[in-house]
Amino acid sequence: MINSSTILIKQGRQRRFRKWLVINILLAALAVALCMAMLLLGNTIYPISEVFQVLMGERIPGAYFAVNTIRLPRMMAGLFAGLAFGMGGHIFQTMLRNPLANPDVLGITTGSSAAALFSILIFQTSNTVVSLASVIAGLVTVLLIYLLSSGSHFSIGRLILIGIGIQAALSAVISYLLMVGSQQDLPAALRWLSGSLNGAKMETLLPLICTVVIFAPLLIVLGKQLDILELGEESALSLGLSTNKIRLILILSAVLMIAFATATTGPIAFVAFLSGPIAKRLVGTGFSNVLPAGLIGINLVLGADLIGQFAFEVRYPVGIITGLVGAPYLLYLLIRMNRKGYL
Amino acid sequence: MTLDDLMAGLFLSSSDSYAAAVVSERVPRTVFSLLCGGALGVSGALMQAVTRNPLADPSILGVNTGASLFVVIGIAFFNISTAGQYIWLSIVGAIITAIIVYGIGSMGRTGNTPLKLVLAGAATSAILSSLISAIMLPRSFVMDQFRFWQVGSVGAANWDFIAIFLPFLVSGILLAFIMAPSLNALLLGDEIATGQGVRTGLLTLVSAFTGVILCGAVTALAGPIGFIGLLATHLMRLIFGPDLRLIIPMSAISGASILTIADVLGRLIGSPGEVEAGIITAFIGAPVLILLATKLKVRSL
Numbered sequence: 001m002i003n004s005s006t007i008l009i010k011q012g013r014q015r016r017f018r019k020w021l022v023i024n025i026l027l028a029a030l031a032v033a034l035c036m037a038m039l040l041l042g043n044t045i046y047p048i049s050e051v052f053q054v055l056m057g058e059r060i061p062g063a064y065f066a067v068n069t070i071r072l073p074r075m076m077a078g079l080f081a082g083l084a085f086g087m088g089g090h091i092f093q094t095m096l097r098n099p100l101a102n103p104d105v106l107g108i109t110t111g112s113s114a115a116a117l118f119s120i121l122i123f124q125t126s127n128t129v130v131s132l133a134s135v136i137a138g139l140v141t142v143l144l145i146y147l148l149s150s151g152s153h154f155s156i157g158r159l160i161l162i163g164i165g166i167q168a169a170l171s172a173v174i175s176y177l178l179m180v181g182s183q184q185d186l187p188a189a190l191r192w193l194s195g196s197l198n199g200a201k202m203e204t205l206l207p208l209i210c211t212v213v214i215f216a217p218l219l220i221v222l223g224k225q226l227d228i229l230e231l232g233e234e235s236a237l238s239l240g241l242s243t244n245k246i247r248l249i250l251i252l253s254a255v256l257m258i259a260f261a262t263a264t265t266g267p268i269a270f271v272a273f274l275s276g277p278i279a280k281r282l283v284g285t286g287f288s289n290v291l292p293a294g295l296i297g298i299n300l301v302l303g304a305d306l307i308g309q310f311a312f313e314v315r316y317p318v319g320i321i322t323g324l325v326g327a328p329y330l331l332y333l334l335i336r337m338n339r340k341g342y343l
Numbered sequence: 344m345t346l347d348d349l350m351a352g353l354f355l356s357s358s359d360s361y362a363a364a365v366v367s368e369r370v371p372r373t374v375f376s377l378l379c380g381g382a383l384g385v386s387g388a389l390m391q392a393v394t395r396n397p398l399a400d401p402s403i404l405g406v407n408t409g410a411s412l413f414v415v416i417g418i419a420f421f422n423i424s425t426a427g428q429y430i431w432l433s434i435v436g437a438i439i440t441a442i443i444v445y446g447i448g449s450m451g452r453t454g455n456t457p458l459k460l461v462l463a464g465a466a467t468s469a470i471l472s473s474l475i476s477a478i479m480l481p482r483s484f485v486m487d488q489f490r491f492w493q494v495g496s497v498g499a500a501n502w503d504f505i506a507i508f509l510p511f512l513v514s515g516i517l518l519a520f521i522m523a524p525s526l527n528a529l530l531l532g533d534e535i536a537t538g539q540g541v542r543t544g545l546l547t548l549v550s551a552f553t554g555v556i557l558c559g560a561v562t563a564l565a566g567p568i569g570f571i572g573l574l575a576t577h578l579m580r581l582i583f584g585p586d587l588r589l590i591i592p593m594s595a596i597s598g599a600s601i602l603t604i605a606d607v608l609g610r611l612i613g614s615p616g617e618v619e620a621g622i623i624t625a626f627i628g629a630p631v632l633i634l635l636a637t638k639l640k641v642r643s644l
Binding site (some may be wrong): 100105148149157158160161162164165166168169171172173175176179180190191194269270314316317320323324326327328330331334335338339340 | 398402403447448450451457458459461462463465466467469470472473474476477480481569570613616618619621622623625626628629630632633636637639
């Protein structure tokens with residue numbers, strides 16, 4: 001009797017794992033296809049063979065410049081920023097057990113943007129300083145939200161309200177910076193603010209790539225602990241998890257990834273918010289959704305960028321497209337949560 | 344600027360000194376900011392009373408952004424450029440947004456709670472602002488016209504603005520004063536209000552409408568200035584208690600003072616340029632929102 005039920009459980013587990021694996025492979029394949037599309041499409045459409053030759057290092061006139069200096073960095077920016085936003089957002093949503101508690105709504109991306117904009121417009125500093133400022137601001141914002149919302153009456157609703165308040169204050173800072181910034185920097189600043197892959201260069205991507213290469217594997221490894229945390233403090237402790245340490249590591253890595261991505265591409269709206277819920281809907285529960293959320297982030301950013309580049313007469317930055325898709329979803333989610341009485 | 348210069352500028356119309364010119368520039372600005380602030384204060388008080396929700400404010404509920412979107416559409420697609428046209432578009436935008444936000448925020452068993460209403464406002468704002476950027480980015484002429492307006496400033500004020508605005512303000516504030524006693528009853532709950540002979544449906548509709556129109560009119564002329572309603576009302580509630588017969592007129596006065604102080608402060612900080620009043624009010628108002636959020640009881644979230 002016991003034997004047959006363990007077999008059943010095992011089978012169920014295997015089935016869920018197979019589903020998880022298949023969906024991850026499909027998502028990765030889609031991401032690769034979108035990456036190729038990013039390299040192939042543009043003012044001139046190059047054949048695949050030519051793009052490969054350029055990637056291998058051959059200097060084909062015309063194609064070399066277009067692919068290597070413009071399209072490759074653009075693709076890489078989308079790839080790494082998408083992964084960072086997707087994973088980071090999923091970590092926040094899972095740890096706080098509420099899809100609304102994501103970096104976009106809580107104002108963490110706004111904090112990073114304000115600091116990055118400050119260093120761009122006021123100090124006109126190098127990219128390293130911009131990245132650093134935005135990372136520090138992201139961390140400070142998280143700390144501020146934590147300090148203001150912790151205390152004897154913690155509630156997730158209060159935390160979200162406080163996040164919205166902080167976001168309002170930071171938006172005022174951003175408006176102020178746009179007012180005092182010099183006229184010639186403004187179009188670039190506005191474009192950056194709406195989240196854009198334009199003008200990505202290999203050397204400016206370096207901090208983001210390094211962060212993702214270090215922290216994405218860490219987060220994937222910690223995925224299981226994250227799921228245990230979601231069960232609640234008591235269950236996690238009784239399962240032998242040192243919750244505070246894990247929580248700190250998870251939050252730090254998530255904030256670092258999001259802040260570096262924000263510094264590089266600007267705040268690409270709602271990718272951090274959308275990826276987690278989509279992953280949950282596709283994969284279900286049972287295995288960690290960190291990797292699928294990251295892959296969905298990549299697909300969202302690259303897909304939205306392709307739409308923004310080619311679907312309309314004017315070229316829209318990627319953040320406008322994700323914003324137009326993401327904000328209605330946020331509203332839909334709110335309506336559903338309200339109906340079910342979760343809020 | 345000395346007090347003497349001010350007096351000379353105000354009362355000696357023949358005076359043609361530099362100081363007099365400056366004063367005659369600043370007078371409409373000051374009057375305008377007093378009027379706008381008063382309207383926003385009353386609008387906030389009305390919205391809080393109708394929704395029975397301490398966090399209601401035109402900017403937090405996204406009503407401002409709705410008004411902005413309609414004005415941007417007007418500028419971009421219908422070549423609209425006069426204040427008289429702005430004001431109607433902006434009011435329509437404000438009304439539609441208010442209905443949507445309130446509808447979403449009060450869904451479900453628990454009715455409208457501060458958290459649900461604020462979240463609905465934030466989400467709606469997010470959609471509307473991405474629409475605004477999508478319309479604005481490819482059209483640089485709209486961006487020029489809109490960028491300064493978007494922040495919220497009383498700097499563009501002149502007597503024409505005030506003339507257009509005054510009818511809305513006067514009728515709105517009068518309506519608010521008349522409704523104050525019935526709104527007091529409404530605060531006790533729908534049943535009690537009905538028992539006291541208040542027609543709650545009509546009252547709610549009219550006062551919500553008045554609040555939204557006041558804020559829409561201000562937004563049309565000055566741009567989205569946030570948090571005045573929140574600041575003014577809570578300050579007055581702290582001093583005078585919850586009686587709306589006192590709160591509504593006092594919110595008008597304190598709103599007017601807060602916006603004017605913010606404008607002066609912005610000019611002092613930003614000198615020789617200026618920091619728009621909308622930035623200052625958001626910067627003062629947001630911490631108040633946070634403070635209120637930390638004070639709310641968990642159950643009432």
